[in-house]
Amino acid sequence: GQQLNQSPQSMFIQEGEDVSMNCTSSSIFNTWLWYKQDPGEGPVLLIALYKAGELTSNGRLTAQFGITRKDSFLNISASIPSDVGIYFCAGLHTGANSKLTFGKGITLSVRP
Amino acid sequence: DVKVTQSSRYLVKRTGEKVFLECVQDMDHENMFWYRQDPGLGLRLIYFSYDVKMKEKGDIPEGYSVSREKKERFSLILESASTNQTSMYLCASSVQGPSAETQYFGPGTRLLVL
Numbered sequence: 001g002q003q004l005n006q007s008p009q010s011m012f013i014q015e016g017e018d019v020s021m022n023c024t025s026s027s028i029f030n031t032w033l034w035y036k037q038d039p040g041e042g043p044v045l046l047i048a049l050y051k052a053g054e055l056t057s058n059g060r061l062t063a064q065f066g067i068t069r070k071d072s073f074l075n076i077s078a079s080i081p082s083d084v085g086i087y088f089c090a091g092l093h094t095g096a097n098s099k100l101t102f103g104k105g106i107t108l109s110v111r112p
Numbered sequence: 113d114v115k116v117t118q119s120s121r122y123l124v125k126r127t128g129e130k131v132f133l134e135c136v137q138d139m140d141h142e143n144m145f146w147y148r149q150d151p152g153l154g155l156r157l158i159y160f161s162y163d164v165k166m167k168e169k170g171d172i173p174e175g176y177s178v179s180r181e182k183k184e185r186f187s188l189i190l191e192s193a194s195t196n197q198t199s200m201y202l203c204a205s206s207v208q209g210p211s212a213e214t215q216y217f218g219p220g221t222r223l224l225v226l
Contacts, residue, residue: 009152041219041220043202044217048213092213099160102154102155
């Protein structure tokens, strides 16, 4: 099946630093989503983006829907230890019957 | 609050056993999904369902089947478990129509097949 590209697989940052993750695809999506999975839990939706160029914030998180509709990025500012986890991007085509395509995820570690 | 529960957090089974993973959601969602999660591979869709008694194959259905007899419950069945089915299994649900892209996940079942 189709996949979204997220790299690197792991990122290590210092507490207080900002971090940016991006997600790319060879095809167009009409909705982009960012999920976070805490250790030992299921993923939880962080931000949803519905229009090309849209920039949305949720606290220290900011995400953008790329103009080409083939990419999205997530930025975390002033990282804290509880930001540790796996960050997945996901995309949805119109008419896909709610079937999401997920990236492989980026594991974020935050050093105190 | 949406709640998706999975019958077990950890499960150990032997090769060849029939395994049932149960998922229940309490928000009257029409859509339900089963994924498996493996390191470096992300989330891969096994099966999904849009309605009671309805099922569709996802990207990796081989070796699995599903059952949806009631709207709130979606079961994943491993007819004859194999070691390559050792994985984390995640169930999710969502509404249909607007906001259908927002999937709510359960905590996962970590299955070990010996």
